[in-house]
Amino acid sequence: MKINKGMVLNNRYKIEALAGVGGMAEVYRARDLETGKPVAVKALKDEYNGDQEFVRRFDLEARAAASLNHPNIVKVYGVGEDKGMRYIVQEYVEGQSLKDEIKDRGRLDWRVAVPIAIQIALALEDAHAHGIIHRDIKPANILITEDGIAMVTDFGIARAVNANTVTTTAGNALGSVHYFSPEQAKGSLVNDKTDIYSLGILMYELLTGQVPFDGDTPVAIAVKHLQEEPRSPKDLVEDIPIGLADIVLRCLKKSPDDRYPNVRALIDDLDRFTLNPASRYGVIEKKVLPKHVADVSETTMNRSSDQAMRQMMDLDKDIDKRRFSRVRDGILVTAILALGILALVFGGRYLVKQFGEQTLTSSSQSNIFIVPGLVNSNLEEVSAYLRDEGINFKVNQVFSETVAKGYIVEQNFPAGTEISREGTHISGNELILMVSAGSEYTVIPVIDDMTVEDLQVLFSGEDYELQIVQLEKPHVSVPEGGVISINPPPGTRVKKGSQVELTVSSGRNIGAIPDVRKMGINDAKDRLERSGFEVLVAIPSNLSGVKDLYVITMSPEPGTQNFTGQVTLNAGTYEQAFPTPTPSATPTPEPTETEATTEPPAPSEEQPTEPPATEPAPTTEPPATEPTGDAG
16 A cells, blocks of 8 residues: 555544655654644555564564653654554654765764764663663664754664564665674674664764675675674774774674673763763773683783694694594584684683683683673573583572663672582582563553553563553443553553553443533543543633632533533532522512501602701881870
């Protein structure tokens, strides 16, 4: 199925443009129609979509990678399928890949390259702490934002590829053979030191503009990873400080034991170099070896060519004692000579381990064994070595946040301690090795579109070791058997062995919408969800932060049948949910007949209660009369 511009995947992701093409996928810029934000959609190519086992592993690993949350890691949002295509939805990063940066600019100045390398290392440190090895660190998988931030992408995908033995695409080892570690080239098990080697190759290319090993075919390049020593970056670019060149070369050691013990140690060296570029770094800590081993190692390193040839002749004599055909003898001689030369180059340790019984018989017969420094060494290699030496030892598993799984965290006898061999074992004199079981913690992944079966497989794996408790409830949109939610939620850091609750849909079992008005918001939401409804709580902006809220109104109305949408609860305060009734006014009673006769009428505006003031009446004088009577 071809993805075209304008296509919408799962009714959500609208394809806008092709952003790039990789070895196993095509990357598109898309728009999340639910959030409106740009996302990157990485769709598997057809040849991978047809491989069901690969698709299954791809899904699980991509979902595990979704649990990573670090500023230098491209965030994975989830995995989906539509029209027969599997795809990953991840954070869309504005910028270009480090591969394009190198193509545009050639080599980078070391002052620019070192900060980029530190950011990549910080991303790897976080991934390793969560038990995830990238396995495919290369410039094409590093994105540089417009602000100069380095972000690592494609976590977990290389593991799915390796697990399904998909190693080549059109003759190219997934475009990654230039960055393979020797252990990947041999098909051996890998760990966090594999990412350190690949990061060393990347730093080499940043500083010089070229990879340390190149060839006409992937096989030729892989052989160089196994056999050839890289030239110092300083030989190619003179202004690279010697301390930085030493750091890069330590990352590129053939043996994982000779590289940095973990990414944190590499970051510390790069930080120290940044503060003082004139100093020397990348020094390999010398381990205390048993005396006979140390003597052989030092002697081998300083041995002249004649002495080396005598050693090879001794080995040749031992082979001649075998009763094989001449042709087979010749093949064995050639193989052992090659191993012997490699042993000389790497300090004789491998030679001693493989041929110790033949060349160091007298030393191994001693009843005294000097304990070497074994911390940060691989348990499998140490176990084989100790068994060859006849040493009793015990292994205890411990959790470690700093030492990779399967590597030794601590030993009960310090390096240089003398103990007895098997046969003269002294009580209490047993060598005890504390071996890392990885981190004690894991992070709950994003579970979008995952089934219960998927989660049972994922959580039972060594990266999680979680116990599932399954709950059921009806749901309006999640089909029966689908996962509704997980508790603790995705992104939570929990101890391995913890219980997680999966709420699984029992299908649609929805009747009428119950009336939850006047209920507390949380109780109302819980009741509706337990009935299988999806709920949206609408809180006015002026009530943001208020704790005790109640349902004022709801939509649709209570009693609505067979509703499959989202029930909206409008929140408000207690006073709004339970308003205090306003008391009504008391009417004035009408006067009775008796009251009307005994009480004077109420004064009115027309009849004032006080009589108005009047002018005083004038005094009346009697009229004057003429006097009457006789004159007399």
